[in-house]
Amino acid sequence: EAGVAQSPRYKIIEKRQSVAFWCNPISGHATLYWYQQILGQGPKLLIQFQNNGVVDDSQLPKDRFSAERLKGVDSTLKIQPAKLEDSAVYLCASSSVRDTQYFGPGTRLTVL
Amino acid sequence: GIQVEQSPPDLILQEGANSTLRCNFSDSVNNLQWFHQNPWGQLINLFYIPSGTKQNGRLSATTVATERYSLLYISSSQTTDSGVYFCAVAGNTGKLIFGQGTTLQVKP
Numbered sequence: 001e002a003g004v005a006q007s008p009r010y011k012i013i014e015k016r017q018s019v020a021f022w023c024n025p026i027s028g029h030a031t032l033y034w035y036q037q038i039l040g041q042g043p044k045l046l047i048q049f050q051n052n053g054v055v056d057d058s059q060l061p062k063d064r065f066s067a068e069r070l071k072g073v074d075s076t077l078k079i080q081p082a083k084l085e086d087s088a089v090y091l092c093a094s095s096s097v098r099d100t101q102y103f104g105p106g107t108r109l110t111v112l
Numbered sequence: 113g114i115q116v117e118q119s120p121p122d123l124i125l126q127e128g129a130n131s132t133l134r135c136n137f138s139d140s141v142n143n144l145q146w147f148h149q150n151p152w153g154q155l156i157n158l159f160y161i162p163s164g165t166k167q168n169g170r171l172s173a174t175t176v177a178t179e180r181y182s183l184l185y186i187s188s189s190q191t192t193d194s195g196v197y198f199c200a201v202a203g204n205t206g207k208l209i210f211g212q213g214t215t216l217q218v219k220p
Contacts, residue, residue, distance in 0.1 A: 031206060042198055042210030043155070056207055089153055093208075100145065101208060103155040 002026065004104035006092050012110045018080035021107045025073070025094030031055075032069055033101065034077050035091040043091055049075065082111045114139045118199055118211035125189050125218050133184040133214045135199030143202035144175050146184050149213070150195050158184070158197075189218045 005024040013019050025032050030051050035043035046065065048056040051072040060067070064083070069075040079086055089108050093101040115138040125131055137144075146158040159166050159173040161182065166173055170189075175182040186193055196215050200208040 033208075035208075037153075042200070042213055043208075044210070045207050048205075048207060056205060091155065095206070099143075100157060100160040101143075102157060103147075106153050106155075108153065 004092055004094055004102055006090075006104040006107055008107060009105060010108050010110075012112065013082055015084055015111050016081040018078065019082055019109065020076050020078045021090050021092075021109075023075045023077070023092030023104060025075075025092070026102055029094035029096055029102075030072070031095045032075050033093040033095075034067055034075070035093065035103075037089045037091055037106070039088070046077070046090075079109075082109075084111050087111045114141065114201055114203055114209050116199060116201055116209050116211040118197075118214050120214060121212065122215045123217070125216065127189060127191060127218055127220050129189050129218075130185070130187045131189060131216070133186070133197055133199075133216075135182040135184070135201075135211055137180050137182075137199075137201045139180070139203065140177065141201040141203055143200075143206065143208070144182055145200050145208070146173055146182070147198045147200065148193075148195050149198060155198070186216075189216075191218050191220055194218050 032049045034046045037043040049069040067077045089106040091106045092104045095101045117136045147155045163177040170187045172185045196213040200210045
């Protein structure tokens with residue numbers, strides 16, 4: 001069974017630029033999550049989708065971050081404009097409803 | 113929200129030694145997972161264990177939900193066990209709340 005796929009694996013941008021990350025969950029998983037992991041900390045949930053709908057986006061900085069999940073499968077997370085403090089690893093995870101969450105390899109973002 | 117505390121924050125072991133990592137949480141949970149984050153950043157599922165005991169090779173875990181803690185046991189540690197171990201819990205929403213992690217270094 002294929003795992004959660006993410007791309008790109010690494011991204012370096014200047015502050016105020018925009019960036020987008022892509023995630024393809026495990027086939028059949030209805031729930032998709034985006035987490036942000038800052039160096040030295042545990043991951044923090046940014047947004048949770050159930051099929052196409054948003055379940056929780058309470059910790060998503062909506063003035064600069066946006067996410068969508070078209071057709072209930074793939075998802076993209078966008079940052080526009082990026083700030084220095086957005087440097088982090090962005091992790092995508094998926095699960096069957098409220099079951100074990102499986103994580104992708106992550107995208108390491110560096111904002112200069 | 114649910115608070116998650118892990119201990120110890122850092123652990124250094126000699127290869128072959130055993131260890132116990134602890135995770136305390138502040139409220140009842142529907143989901144508890146243990147992860148190993150390898151040096152490349154990949155979060156690897158170790159256990160899904162909201163209650164009870166499970167074993168997988170040299171690793172085992174026990175969650176006592178009524179007392180709001182979980183333990184991860186590593187026996188006969190190897191250098192490849194090095195990395196950060198995270199406990200994460202979720203309530204009704206499914207949103208995982210992570211602890212700060214335990215950084216394990218196993219020396220040859």
